Amino acid sequence: MPVCMACTPKRRRAMGKVKPQALPFKDAHDFWKEKLQLSPKEYYALSDEAKMKAFAVSGMARGDELAMVYEALTRAIEGKIGFEDFKKGLSDVWEKRGWTGVSAWRVDNIFRTNVQxxxxxxxxxQAIRAAGTRPYGQYSAVLDVRTRPTHTAVHGMVYPLDHAFWDTWWPLNGFRCRCTVKTLSERQVKNQGLxxxxxxxxxxLVEPVDPKTGNKVPARLLMPDPGFTYHPGKSAFGGITPAEGPGGLTDIGIRTFENYKRRKMDNLPVAAHHRFTDKDLLENKADYMQRTGHDSKAAEAHFVKAFLTEFGLKAGEVMVYKDVLGEAVVIGEDLFKTAGGKLKITKKGREKYLKLLARTIKEPYEVWLxxxxxxxxxxxxLRRRYIAAxxxxxxxxxxxxxxxxYDRHGWEGVTAFPPDKMAYTDALRNGALIYKK
Structure with a gap:
């Protein structure tokens, strides 16, 4: 009879010395690293689904303290620390703000809500990747005395992953919510009689059952907690059905320049304008190629160089430019490349206005998130939008x-000379106003 090498005494002793190591949840980290650090005022100007792309702590402005909390949560999501380490490592921050003793729940809330x-x-x-073989999701609540009645009411429900139910009910469904979703195959649904x-x-209206007593609680609307009626995963990674091609982006900012009592673009004060002359404009690509005899590739390189020169850079050089907010904008040739490495600097004829786009980054009239x-x-x-007139x-x-x-994945430049309608410009002024002259 063959001998199982894994079952020999020597092998068992060796295996007994192996210490399992927790691996970080990469997909969770991918979600977390996309978050922008904002002040509470900036954060609350965003829609609920947009808030999932941002990080803020009530009563804590953008700065060193917020960055420290963000970095500590990053380490927790990477599996490097737990709650006690998180609480202890930032004890000075919590004590300074009085979030100790009876107020220590704030620290727990920050940790549990963000990590979950x-x-x-x-x-x-993960569900998107496995949807072909596991097309269903089953809601799973903890069912203890801390479980909220509405979360108890949806426990065990099974829906297709592309059903509209998940647009509202994919967890997180409240502060410190512990609910999860199990994905299921057709066979599992059938075998379990679901x-x-x-x-x-x-x-x-539903009448949830108290998991402790078994009694029904008063009827209520079946909704997640206020402020959690959105799908965090879909907001971050998209839906189950793959896009047919590059999808267009549409603004969904809920506040506009009018909410901030800002003037319309056609009524800005003179001091808000940038003066420019013909020397601030470049010739378009076709005229440049005809004048110089250069091919398309050389023309693209010429326009890249013209833009980089505005930041004191040479071809091939890269810099991290700090804008008026102190935020980083990476300036370099890669800014103008597609995912396939092809230059796209002349898209929509914007090459003519590259110097003005550079000035817009340096001296904006407004910056919107x-x-x-x-x-x-x-x-x-979430993109920072720099606007100049x-x-x-x-x-x-x-x-x-x-x-x-601009965001870390790319940029889009829009210019209009002359603008057909100033109302179009005003429509671009939406979201959270994070800088103004």
């Missing part, structure tokens, strides 16, 4: 404007 949100967003990314729901029960949704996947991103005549009337949208 990252993990459940990561679980959604019913796949087709009707979305959200918003209907704009939530944008991919209309095909549902994924939400330009004039070239003696009457100082606006003759053009430029916007520069």
């Amino acid at each position: 949100a990252a993990y459940m967003a990561g679980r959604w990314k 019913t796949v729901q087709t009707e979305d029960m959200t918003g209907k 704009v939530p944008q949704k991919n209309i095909q996947t549902g994924r939400v991103i 330009f004039s070239d005549g003696p009457d100082n009337k606006i003759t053009g404007f430029a916007t520069f949208d």
Whole structure:
């Protein structure tokens, strides 16, 4: 009879010395590292789904303390520390703010809510990958004295992962929520005798059962806790159905320039304009190629160089430029490349206004944090939008404007000279106003 080497005494002794090591949840970390650190005021100006792309702590402005809390949570999500280490490592911060003793629940809330949100967003990314063989999700609540009645009411419900129910009920569904979702295959649903729901029960009256007593509690609307009626995973990673191609982005900022009592673009004070002349403009690509005889590739390189020169850079050089907020904008040739490495600097004819786009980054009139949704996947991103107005005549009337949208994955530049409608420019001023002249 063959001998099982894993069962020999020597092998068992060797295996007994192996210490299992916890591995970080990469998908949770992917969700967490995309978050932007904001002040509470900036954070609360965003829609609920856009807030999932941001990080803020009530009563804590952007700065060193917020960065310390963010970094500690990063280590927790990476599996390097637990709650006690998190609490102890930032004890000076908590004591300074009085979040000790009876107020220590604040620290627990910061830790549990953020770590669980990252993990459940990561679980959604896993569900997307496995949807072909595990197309169903089953809601799972803890069912103890701390479980909220509405969370108890949806415990055990099974829905297809692409059902609208999950747009509202994919956890996190409240502060310190511990609910999860189990994905299931067709065979598991059948073998366990589960019913796949087709009707979305959200918003209907239910009578949840108290898991401790078994008695029904008073009827209530079946809804997550206030402020949690969105899908954190979908906002971060998109939906189950893959996009047919590059999806367009649409602004979903809930506040506009009017909410901040800002003037319309066609009524800005003279001091808000940038003066420009013909020397601030470049010739377009076609004219440049005809004049110089250069091919398309050489023309693209010429325009990249013109933009980089505005920041004192040479071809191939990269810098981290700090904007008026102290936020980083990485300036370099890669800024103008597609995922495939192809230059895209002349898209929409913007090459003519590259110097003005550079000035918009350096000296904006406003900077907005704009939530944008991919209309095909549902994924939400947050971009900083730099806006500037330009004039070239003696009457100082606006003759053009430029916007520069930026996040760590790319940018989009928009210019209009002359603008057809200033209302279009005003429509771009939405989200959270994070800088103003």
